[in-house]
Amino acid sequence: MPSRAHVACGSCRLCCSAFPVPLIPEHDDVLSYERTLEMRDDKQVAFLKKKEDGACVYLGEGGCTIWERAPFACRYFDCRTYYHLGRSGLRPTNNDANILKRGKELLENDRGRSVVHR
Ligand code: SF4
Numbered sequence: 001m002p003s004r005a006h007v008a009c010g011s012c013r014l015c016c017s018a019f020p021v022p023l024i025p026e027h028d029d030v031l032s033y034e035r036t037l038e039m040r041d042d043k044q045v046a047f048l049k050k051k052e053d054g055a056c057v058y059l060g061e062g063g064c065t066i067w068e069r070a071p072f073a074c075r076y077f078d079c080r081t082y083y084h085l086g087r088s089g090l091r092p093t094n095n096d097a098n099i100l101k102r103g104k105e106l107l108e109n110d111r112g113r114s115v116v117h118r
């Protein structure tokens with residue numbers, strides 16, 4: 001199974017609607033997933049397709065339907081790190097307030113406890 005960040009997401013699915021998810025060949029992402037192609041810095045980049053409401057097409061009732069082979073960007077996203085980057089000003093754009101809040105909550109919960117797998 002591919003490696004991933006360990007985040008205690010529980011029933012949270014915020015980041016499945018917040019960001020475009022790139023498919024990165026260098027990280028062995030499955031390139032045949034439903035996708036859209038966009039130009040970024042003169043290069044064509046594939047992103048997971050989104051539903052009309054902005055959620056990823058692979059987000060189901062019970063969460064991610066492709067979690068075992070989710071793209072690298074999903075497997076390694078950690079809202080606690082996002083919170084730290086947001087606070088330090090290293091991520092000046094695209095700060096999602098709900099995800100920053102969630103990252104802060106998790107950091108507070110983590111204090112003095114071990115982090116569990118999602
Ligand atoms: S915002 Fe954080 S807790 Fe919520 S799904 Fe994303 S990584 Fe998990």
Ligand code: SF4
Binds near residue numbers: 056
């Ligand atoms: S692939 Fe899965 S984890 Fe990634 S955005 Fe879609 S539903 Fe969420």
